[in-house]
Amino acid sequence: MQSLKFFALQILLFSSILTVKAQEAKVQIIPEKLTENIYMLTGQGGNIGIFIGPDNIIMIDDQFNHLSSQIKETIATLSKKPIATLFNTHMHGDHTGGNANFNTQEITLIAQDKARERVSENNLKKLKAQEIDSIYYNKMLPEITFSEDLTLYKGNETIMAFHVHHAHTDGDAMVYFVNNNVLHMGDTYFSTGYPFIDLKSGGSVSGYIDAQKRALLLIDDQTKIIPGHGKSSNKNELETYVIMLEDIKENVLKAIANGATLEEVETNTEISKKYDASYGGGFINPERLRATFYSSLK
Template sequence: MKKILTLCLIFTITIGFAQSRFDKVEIKSEKLSDNVYVLFGAGGNIGVSVGDDGVFVIDDQFAPLSEKILAEIKTLSDKPLKFLVNTHWHGDHSGGNANMAKAGATIIAHDNVKARLLNPRRDGSYNPKEALPVITFNDKLNITINNEPVSVFHVANAHTDGDALLYFTESNVLHTGDTYFKGRYPYIDLKSGGSAKGYIEAAKRGLMVIDENTKIIPGHGSVSNKEEYQTFLKMLETIEANVSKAIADGKTEDEVKADASITKQYDDLGYGSGFINSERIRLTFYKSLKGE
């Protein structure tokens, strides 16, 4: 009984700390075009299109932030919430799905996103029906809303196996989801079907549809542009080349993990200061490239 009470106390304290953390989060918006905005808070960046047709949202961060997110959206438009696209399944991008669905959004995502959201969560529970995508796609999808065609296209085995990029064709705004972490090493979720080569191909795919005037909403980080996106791709290709050479030279996983020279060029620029440090990105590339 004491063990049970202790576990309950730890769980309560953990929830309390998490809620306290979210209580301090502010949702801030930045205008990118006449009708497209980005919302910053905690978790993945949110894209929002507003206009006569209603509100179109990309990603929704964590469930405890839904009320704040919806309140910020209300300052941008008094129209109803129509559609929500998840760029992938991770909780910092899809955690608010059920709340957004209850607020009126029809959820859209890649087939693999729905498949992963159907799996049990870490605590053994399942996502409620409201949190699941209602519309799924395999390769690409076109949505016309607020007098603007939006291209939604799948990039295979990049950050995960269900990543989508969205391009607002009139506003010239690209939302990359977590296939782009501005100025830092990315998280490549190998357990969710992500891969180093697929991640590189996703960046190349994104660069194909934009120009020098495009405003880019990365999964994490401030609003970006083509030049910064190209620098990010160059970083990925450099690490791929360095790790590939190390593998060809017979280096072990531990040796690559410990070899700071592989990433030094970008470590010095601060790329390892985020969620993924230099050691972890070397290890991720090694495991992915070795497996291929």
């Protein structure tokens, strides 16, 4: 019995060491050049968009708090121009976690109305729990918000931001760089995996599909897409993704019409079997996807 206890303690200790090492492992921030002056940065969390304008930089999303220094260092290798604007595509911490580190007198934070509300709610809990102070709390909040649409102009570039309703959350916005023909979709698109649709934060399956269809109306075959997660993408891949989502939605609706329960849909592999090999190996596995579709559509 003692040897078994000792063995269990060894396993626990080994697991703890692995966890610490994983946390200490340095994340690589990797830039991908999409056009002459737009880059996508991947690291840990949501993909970042960088637009290098004539005088300064517009940045879209900022991943986690602990990566801010690395992200700044990587941006500095792309351009010595200062960051002037930081845009949050929505409220989740892997896209807004670095807000306080970027929110200076020189940088203005922008988001959709509901995104700011939810960033405020989440950080107010931390403030009340004394995990952060009031200065940090206020620096996490976007300073400019909009309801439906917002247009920015930088040199010859026109930047269009627009709200898509009840998609990934209730405060999602896409950002389109007109002349560069680059669209940042935030988490309304996971290019290499099944999507995370945050039902508790106002997301919905139908809204998610509608958001992608709206993007398809805007872009063309040459458009480069920055998804919230996954590799950079294009119109053809997004069209394929929409077909996949609509097919699974139809299968779940049929199951619901036939009286299937949540558990039955969750365990029914036939519903998404056609797509699981291509999209089911990411953050959202097939079972969780089917459960999300059922809960949203029921």
